[in-house]
Amino acid sequence: MSVESVVQLSWSRPISAPPRVDRVSLFVLGKGTVASSLLTQLGDNKGRFVERDGLSLEVAGLCDRQNGLFVASPGGVELEQWRNHLGTAPVADPRERRPFLDGLTRLGSRAAVLVDCTAADGMEKVYEQALLRGIHVVTANKKPFSGSLPSFRRLATTARRCRRALRYETTVGASLPVVETLKDLVRTGDRVDLIEGSFSGTLGFLSNELLAGVPFSRALNVARERGYLEPRPQDDLSGVDVARKAVILAREIGLNLGLEDVALTPFVPRELLAVDSTDAFFEAVPAYDAEIARTVKRAQLEGKVLRYLARIDPVNRRIDVGPVAVDVHHPAARLRGAGSFVAFTTERYPEPLVVQGAGAGGALTAAGVLADILAIARKI
Numbered sequence: 009m010s011v012e013s014v015v016q017l018s019w020s021r022p023i024s025a026p027p028r029v030d031r032v033s034l035f036v037l038g039k040g041t042v043a044s045s046l047l048t049q050l051g052d053n054k055g056r057f058v059e060r061d062g063l064s065l066e067v068a069g070l071c072d073r074q075n076g077l078f079v080a081s082p083g084g085v086e087l088e089q090w091r092n093h094l095g096t097a098p099v100a101d102p103r104e105r106r107p108f109l110d111g112l113t114r115l116g117s118r119a120a121v122l123v124d125c126t127a128a129d130g131m132e133k134v135y136e137q138a139l140l141r142g143i144h145v146v147t148a149n150k151k152p153f154s155g156s157l158p159s160f161r162r163l164a165t166t167a168r169r170c171r172r173a174l175r176y177e178t179t180v181g182a183s184l185p186v187v188e189t190l191k192d193l194v195r196t197g198d199r200v201d202l203i204e205g206s207f208s209g210t211l212g213f214l215s216n217e218l219l220a221g222v223p224f225s226r227a228l229n230v231a232r233e234r235g236y237l238e239p240r241p242q243d244d245l246s247g248v249d250v251a252r253k254a255v256i257l258a259r260e261i262g263l264n265l266g267l268e269d270v271a272l273t274p275f276v277p278r279e280l281l282a283v284d285s286t287d288a289f290f291e292a293v294p295a296y297d298a299e300i301a302r303t304v305k306r307a308q309l310e311g312k313v314l315r316y317l318a319r320i321d322p323v324n325r326r327i328d329v330g331p332v333a334v335d336v337h338h339p340a341a342r343l344r345g346a347g348s349f350v351a352f353t354t355e356r357y358p359e360p361l362v363v364q365g366a367g368a369g370g371a372l373t374a375a376g377v378l379a380d381i382l383a384i385a386r387k388i
């Protein structure tokens with residue numbers, strides 16, 4: 009067949025045929041900073057998904073710590089009213105997600121996706137239940153990927169065996185393309201020699217505010233208002249959140265390491281981290297303003313900038329996470345606001361491949377979660 013006749017054929021197709029719209033059902037866990045931004049973005053972009061991708065992304069299920077809501081009819085949860093609907097929905101045990109997952113599989117959509125926007129523990133079991141039912145998983149929750157190594161490996165294997173997607177791009181650097189970039193380096197046979205960077209939007213922001221002379225307690229409140237903090241802010245300030253991200257990346261390059269292997273120095277004095285409840289913690293913070301300001305000043309007097317860095321060294325199988333006084337020419341010294349960066353030094357990139365940009369915030373993270381959902385939906 010000649011090129012002309014192929015062109016002729018495609019032109020002769022009736023252009024008035026209505027485009028096919030595939031229904032994709034979502035079950036969203038959480039109603040906090042990330043989940044609420046995601047639900048807003050799903051509502052705001054509804055028309056765009058249909059027009060550009062022929063996709064109708066519908067929230068069939070929605071759960072927080074207390075309540076759960078499931079809407080089986082086409083269209084799913086009315087997104088403009090989700091807070092009211094969830095607020096008046098029946099109480100649902102957060103550990104028991106089976107009825108929702110069963111309901112999701114019965115909907116008969118082209119695809120169903122469990123979307124975890126919580127920092128809940130033990131979610132790997134829920135993901136497994138989902139994958140085994142043929143439901144894809146998208147998550148911003150770092151714990152299932154940085155916790156027990158056997159659970160993490162089992163999860164990855166289950167996803168592969170069930171041929172379902174398990175996407176967690178936002179677990180490192182919010183919507184920055186860090187995880188998939190690293191996966192591609194590994195998949196294509198590159199050798200990763202070093203991963204380093206500033207992995208916390210919160211700690212980057214706090215360092216910048218401290219450098220500008222803002223008291224620590226005030227900067228922390230701004231970080232909270234902007235949605236940068238973890239549900240438990242001690243996880244940011246102890247460095248555990250950065251350690252989790254480092255473990256996630258280390259495992260991507262085949263290192264069998266866990267949180268217990270990370271050499272971790274906290275961002276703040278350890279006594280402050282001993283305060284357990286979140287309210288008491290925020291009340292205790294101002295007492296540490298002067299001490300934290302002095303640490304930052306000391307680095308400044310030496311002509312350096314205080315940053316909170318992570319370093320994953322596969323040769324020595326080491327992960328180091330902690331504050332470092334860097335030279336003003338160091339890439340981390342140039343970060344502004346909640347800026348983060350991850351630098352991959354590899355066989356093919358002896359000059360590191362650097363991913364850089366804002367690394368925290370509700371709208372950014374939600375956009376990353378949405379991009380993961382769309383990546384799955386487009387493949388169906």
Ligand SMILES: NC(=O)C1=CN([C@@H]2O[C@H](COP(=O)(O)OP(=O)(O)OC[C@H]3O[C@@H](n4cnc5c(N)ncnc54)[C@H](O)[C@@H]3O)[C@@H](O)[C@H]2O)C=CC1
Nearest residue numbers: 038039040041042072073102126127128148149239368369
């Ligand atoms: N805020 C950010 O910039 C980023 C956040 N993340 C991750 O996204 C996740 C959510 O973060 P945020 O929205 O900021 O936290 P958040 O504290 O605002 O919201 C967490 C939500 O999870 C719900 N929740 C807790 N346990 C639950 C359970 N078992 N079942 C259902 N819902 C449950 C809570 O009710 C709350 O609505 C965390 O894992 C965080 O590490 C990742 C990248 C960036």
Ligand SMILES: N[C@@H](CC=O)C(=O)O
Nearest residue numbers: 208209210236238368
């Ligand atoms: N609290 C985290 C949010 C993203 O993971 C951070 O500040 O980096």
